[in-house]
Amino acid sequence: MALLCVENLTTRFHTRDGIITAVDNVSFAIEPGKVLGIVGESGSGKSAACYSIMGLIPSPPGRVEQGSAEFMGQDLLTLSPGQLRRIRGQKIGMIFQDPMTSLNPFVTIGDQLMESLRVHKGMSKKDARKRAIAALEEVGIREPERRFNSYPHEFSGGMRQRVMIAMALINEPDLLIADEPTTALDVTVQAQILDLIKRLQREHNLSVIFISHDLGVVAHMADHVVVMQKGKVVETGSADQVFFSPQHPYTQKLVESLPTTAKPYSPQFQKDDKPFLRIKNLRTEFSRQHGFLFWKKWFHVRAVDDVTLTLRKGEILGLVGESGSGKSTLGRSIMRLVEPRSGEVLLDGVNLTELEPKRLRQARRDFQMIFQDPYASLNPRMTVFDALAEPLLIHRIVPPSQILSAVNQLMDDVGLDRRMVRKYPHEFSGGQRQRVAIARALAVRPQLIIADEPVSALDVTIQAQILELLLQLTQKYQLTMLFISHDLSVVRYVADRVAVMQQGKIVEEGEAEAIFSNPQHPYTRALLNAVHHLKKTDAA
Amino acid sequence: MLRIFLQRCLSAIPVLFLVVLFTFILIRLAPGGPFDDERAVPPQVLENLNKRYHLDDPIHVQFFDYVKHLLQGDFGPSFKYPSRTVTEVIYAGIPVTLELSLYAFLVALVFGITSGVIASLKPNTLQDYVPMSAAMIGLCLPSFVLGPLLILVFGIQLDWLPVSGWGVTPGDKILPSITLGAGYAAYLARLSRGGMLETLSQDYIRTARAKGLSGWRVVFHHALRGALAPVVSFAGPAVAGLLSGSFVVETIYQIPGLGRFYLQAAFNRDYTMILGMTILFAFLIIICNLLADLLLLWLNPKLRGRK
Amino acid sequence: MSTEAVDFDLNRLEKGRSLWQDAFSRLKKNTLAMGGLVFLLLLIVLAVLTPWIAPYSYEEQNLMLGATPPSAEHWFGTDIFGRDQLTRILYGSRISLMVGFIATAVALCIGVTWGTIAGYIGGRVDALMMRFVDILYALPFTIFIILLTVVFGRSMLLLFLAIGAVEWLTMARIVRGQVMAIKHQEFIEAAVAMGMSRPRIMFKHVAPNVLGPIIIYTTLTIPSVILLESFLSFLGLGIQAPQSSWGSLISYGVETMEEYPWLLIFPALTLSMTLFALNFLGDGLRDALDPRVSKD
Numbered sequence A: 001m002a003l004l005c006v007e008n009l010t011t012r013f014h015t016r017d018g019i020i021t022a023v024d025n026v027s028f029a030i031e032p033g034k035v036l037g038i039v040g041e042s043g044s045g046k047s048a049a050c051y052s053i054m055g056l057i058p059s060p061p062g063r064v065e066q067g068s069a070e071f072m073g074q075d076l077l078t079l080s081p082g083q084l085r086r087i088r089g090q091k092i093g094m095i096f097q098d099p100m101t102s103l104n105p106f107v108t109i110g111d112q113l114m115e116s117l118r119v120h121k122g123m124s125k126k127d128a129r130k131r132a133i134a135a136l137e138e139v140g141i142r143e144p145e146r147r148f149n150s151y152p153h154e155f156s157g158g159m160r161q162r163v164m165i166a167m168a169l170i171n172e173p174d175l176l177i178a179d180e181p182t183t184a185l186d187v188t189v190q191a192q193i194l195d196l197i198k199r200l201q202r203e204h205n206l207s208v209i210f211i212s213h214d215l216g217v218v219a220h221m222a223d224h225v226v227v228m229q230k231g232k233v234v235e236t237g238s239a240d241q242v243f244f245s246p247q248h249p250y251t252q253k254l255v256e257s258l259p260t261t262a263k264p265y266s267p268q269f270q271k272d273d274k275p276f277l278r279i280k281n282l283r284t285e286f287s288r289q290h291g292f293l294f295w296k297k298w299f300h301v302r303a304v305d306d307v308t309l310t311l312r313k314g315e316i317l318g319l320v321g322e323s324g325s326g327k328s329t330l331g332r333s334i335m336r337l338v339e340p341r342s343g344e345v346l347l348d349g350v351n352l353t354e355l356e357p358k359r360l361r362q363a364r365r366d367f368q369m370i371f372q373d374p375y376a377s378l379n380p381r382m383t384v385f386d387a388l389a390e391p392l393l394i395h396r397i398v399p400p401s402q403i404l405s406a407v408n409q410l411m412d413d414v415g416l417d418r419r420m421v422r423k424y425p426h427e428f429s430g431g432q433r434q435r436v437a438i439a440r441a442l443a444v445r446p447q448l449i450i451a452d453e454p455v456s457a458l459d460v461t462i463q464a465q466i467l468e469l470l471l472q473l474t475q476k477y478q479l480t481m482l483f484i485s486h487d488l489s490v491v492r493y494v495a496d497r498v499a500v501m502q503q504g505k506i507v508e509e510g511e512a513e514a515i516f517s518n519p520q521h522p523y524t525r526a527l528l529n530a531v532h533h534l535k536k537t538d539a540a
Numbered sequence B: 001m002l003r004i005f006l007q008r009c010l011s012a013i014p015v016l017f018l019v020v021l022f023t024f025i026l027i028r029l030a031p032g033g034p035f036d037d038e039r040a041v042p043p044q045v046l047e048n049l050n051k052r053y054h055l056d057d058p059i060h061v062q063f064f065d066y067v068k069h070l071l072q073g074d075f076g077p078s079f080k081y082p083s084r085t086v087t088e089v090i091y092a093g094i095p096v097t098l099e100l101s102l103y104a105f106l107v108a109l110v111f112g113i114t115s116g117v118i119a120s121l122k123p124n125t126l127q128d129y130v131p132m133s134a135a136m137i138g139l140c141l142p143s144f145v146l147g148p149l150l151i152l153v154f155g156i157q158l159d160w161l162p163v164s165g166w167g168v169t170p171g172d173k174i175l176p177s178i179t180l181g182a183g184y185a186a187y188l189a190r191l192s193r194g195g196m197l198e199t200l201s202q203d204y205i206r207t208a209r210a211k212g213l214s215g216w217r218v219v220f221h222h223a224l225r226g227a228l229a230p231v232v233s234f235a236g237p238a239v240a241g242l243l244s245g246s247f248v249v250e251t252i253y254q255i256p257g258l259g260r261f262y263l264q265a266a267f268n269r270d271y272t273m274i275l276g277m278t279i280l281f282a283f284l285i286i287i288c289n290l291l292a293d294l295l296l297l298w299l300n301p302k303l304r305g306r307k
Numbered sequence C: 001m002s003t004e005a006v007d008f009d010l011n012r013l014e015k016g017r018s019l020w021q022d023a024f025s026r027l028k029k030n031t032l033a034m035g036g037l038v039f040l041l042l043l044i045v046l047a048v049l050t051p052w053i054a055p056y057s058y059e060e061q062n063l064m065l066g067a068t069p070p071s072a073e074h075w076f077g078t079d080i081f082g083r084d085q086l087t088r089i090l091y092g093s094r095i096s097l098m099v100g101f102i103a104t105a106v107a108l109c110i111g112v113t114w115g116t117i118a119g120y121i122g123g124r125v126d127a128l129m130m131r132f133v134d135i136l137y138a139l140p141f142t143i144f145i146i147l148l149t150v151v152f153g154r155s156m157l158l159l160f161l162a163i164g165a166v167e168w169l170t171m172a173r174i175v176r177g178q179v180m181a182i183k184h185q186e187f188i189e190a191a192v193a194m195g196m197s198r199p200r201i202m203f204k205h206v207a208p209n210v211l212g213p214i215i216i217y218t219t220l221t222i223p224s225v226i227l228l229e230s231f232l233s234f235l236g237l238g239i240q241a242p243q244s245s246w247g248s249l250i251s252y253g254v255e256t257m258e259e260y261p262w263l264l265i266f267p268a269l270t271l272s273m274t275l276f277a278l279n280f281l282g283d284g285l286r287d288a289l290d291p292r293v294s295k296d
Helices: A046-054 A081-087 A109-121 A125-138 A157-169 A187-203 A215-221 A239-244 A249-257 A327-335 A357-366 A384-394 A400-413 A430-443 A460-477 A488-494 A512-517 A522-530 B002-029 B043-052 B059-071 B086-121 B126-140 B143-157 B174-200 B203-210 B215-227 B229-252 B258-268 B271-299 C019-029 C031-053 C085-121 C123-137 C141-152 C156-183 C186-193 C198-234 C246-255 C262-289
Strands: A004-015 A018-030 A035-039 A062-071 A092-095 A175-179 A207-212 A224-229 A232-238 A275-290 A297-312 A316-320 A342-347 A367-370 A448-452 A480-485 A497-502 A505-511
Touching: A004 A046, A018 A035, A018 A046, A018 A062, A018 A224, A018 A232, A035 A046, A035 A215, A046 A062, A046 A175, A046 A207, A092 A157, A092 B203, A109 A125, A109 A157, A125 A157, A157 A187, A157 B203, A175 A187, A187 A207, A187 A215, A187 A522, A207 A215, A215 A239, A224 A239, A224 A249, A232 A239, A232 A249, A249 A460, A275 A327, A275 A480, A297 A327, A297 A480, A297 A505, A316 A327, A316 A488, A327 A367, A327 A448, A327 A480, A357 A367, A367 A430, A367 C186, A384 A400, A384 A430, A400 A430, A430 A460, A460 A480, A460 A488, A480 A488, A488 A512, A497 A512, A497 A522, A505 A512, A505 A522, B002 B059, B002 B271, B002 C141, B086 B126, B086 B174, B086 B215, B086 B229, B086 B258, B086 B271, B126 B174, B126 C262, B143 B174, B143 B229, B143 C198, B143 C246, B143 C262, B174 B215, B174 B229, B203 B215, B215 B229, B229 B258, B229 B271, B229 C141, B258 B271, B258 C141, B271 C141, C019 C031, C019 C262, C031 C085, C031 C262, C085 C123, C085 C156, C085 C198, C085 C246, C085 C262, C123 C156, C141 C156, C141 C198, C156 C198, C186 C198, C198 C246, C198 C262, C246 C262
Parallel strands: A035 A207, A035 A224, A092 A175, A175 A207, A316 A480, A316 A497, A367 A448, A448 A480
Antiparallel strands: A004 A018, A004 A062, A224 A232, A275 A297, A275 A342, A497 A505
């Protein structure tokens, strides 16, 4: 018998711009002791479905309009708020995506852990403390006695997620709902958290609903999978079935969108070509000031530490690293968006680090950047036409009379409809915005593009399209590219060569296939081991 | 924590010093001496007066003399009423003004925060509109309009409450406290509603609700602490506003507080009196700002934990 | 670069809706805010035209008449000297609105300049500039203004400068916060990477994006300036006789409110209505321009 059986669940949001059906007639069930994966892109309603069951939909504007959710003989949707509260935190625990914001910053983690015990079980402070410390120990927090009175900001992201898990499981619930629990974490930390969840699930014979956009992770975790699209369930089945013989066209598209192979284009340079971009002993430091008046102290953080790299004309170098590794700072230092402390950046023989402001501004037409967040990288008050025409005018790429045709050409290049040029960024989807940002970078006809996590804010199907677009454009315009990403599969798909960065230093560099098939540095190996691909052996 | 505390306290000292310096110079810049009256004073008398008040000393000597006396709690004599010292007047007036401001502050805190929190729990419903409309009215009825209206209605028409004095007849403290506090209650209501709405949309509130906590516990134990930060940081300016607001309220209700003395001194051009009171007010306000600052630090564990 | 200069088949283009257009259509739906706007415009027109449309002259006394309640000849009644109350309130509006707008303009100029410089340069300059603002924040400004009027006598110019000098602090803080937030947005970095000059980035990319909060806060500063001026005039420290503002009219009204309540009620009502209108408009603008609400 199913532990939780959801039937015909429909949730709508009544906003001032109209009614949005977030969850549309959704049904699924989860067996005791099993892991159910819910997969979908942003806006698919996968989180909204679970929040609806738990009564956590912000209301107004949200409203659960129909359906039932049978849990241990009770329909959760018909329970009174008081009855539902006894289930939340006692019978069903939850963990969330962002461990940085999901813990109350004003309350010690000890108090936050004990709260559930004291509220639901009426435990004494002493007993609760004992139990909470045991729970912290179980999730792998070292010295739990000492950390008991710490505040959340004293923990790293991964540690906070461990605390969240301890909190969700402290009352020994029957069901754990994990909403993108590792999305905000680095890949090595993600692997640890996934292992932890898996271990606890087995030890406590727990049922888990695992919500994620990441097919590899879900395949690794789940026995059963539900695929959602635009509020509807499009496919259900065992993990093997769904991922290896998908039936619904959308699921097929999802699986196909995963970058699993090496670069599909042959390199456009010769092995003995001389370097086009040369980075020599580049160092960038950040100084931070602590204290006040007479107690001032300066701290120097070396974000980029003695980096030397070369790129040939037409080459794509993938730069891989976890958050804080300095990979973005390296990109920004080359762009001179931050000033490097020492070292040289030679682009076609010109040392960019020595250019005067005016010369630098002129030289910038040769090297351009594509940013991570397509929502923040376009000026919200400018139409697409203005955004694309501005660089053309400033650098006098074409005479004013030809601006329009040049803009049209750019729109064609990035696959956008010419008729949309008078629209504003907020009227586009994330993928379309990223296309506009690419077109803007291309407008000045640069030689070098630095792409800083250009697809990590995008859904997997959109990501595949943008990667394809980038590859085509580099071919068409003979572009040299530094492709910065935390996602190893993506890098493998686009890069000719790969450099791995850790704590400001390049720890390994080489041909893409060589690195992926035979990594040398232990850190590279750890990174590669932490990635979860769609592998048949993973699924139970 | 202790070091930040000491740093903040120390940094208030130069500010206070500058205030004293600024006011002192301003007063000395004022056209005409303190004894330019309608009546002509014989030169000999004027000279004696100047000598008696050390006005013939160089200005920097006068200034340091003044500061020296200040540090001993002595604000000097009143130029207008030689029989009284400024210190006496201040000691007579300050308990009344502080009591009035305190009650008004309590009115503002209790009504403001309560109605703000209540409104934020059900935004865009009647439970939100009613207290927020009241707050809007409070914001647009300045004390010098609200005070007379309250007197007209509760004092004269209904004859429920006394309309003048302080601590003379029972209940005479009610109307002045409400008059002074209403505007700040309205402002605090809006601030705390905004802070609550912001906090209630945070992820950690969702976590608290997912733990199965009751609505009250979520509000009091989890939301309120974050939501009150803007309220606390407004407390300093609010005290400044209450003190200057007491000028109006003390005038309307004929309360013998510092505000009324200050206004009298302003109209009489009693320079030493103004100087003393301005410095005292500045001192009170800087202290209150300091307290609000420290409270804010203490409320935020991120800042508290830093060594 | 304007799109109008381009000649081609405009009919084929899908017209975009700017954030300003979105905001304006939201504002238009807000009845309270629009009511406030209409009231204010009406008041401004009346205040400007007062010398031509006022039913009586400002100083014309009619001691025989004395204080009379509202009537067909004197809509808002007369004061003890028989002067027409409506006329006096209209002239008072000129003063109060003028102080409100000019002092706000002073605050706007200082605050925006200060906040923009601090926010855009950042670092130690910013720390120093904002520390200065913090210190000024902790000072009893109303009391200083009173002190200034005592020392220098009362004048309109002093009032503008003094009130402006108080109100710029919050403006500077808000502008700085906005500039800091915008400065680190990727589209500014993109503009730098594109090789645009600093002035161009300031005016084309930063300015249009900080305008919203500035408009909102300006609308909310005007009522607090009007309030401060009325407060001073009520105490007899603001506008000098024979001129009068709403504050001094209210103060006359309070003296005689038991016998002639209309002398209090009408100026008080005018002041409060104006404050309502400005606050409603400010709140409406906040709702309409707030990016968090307009985000998709």
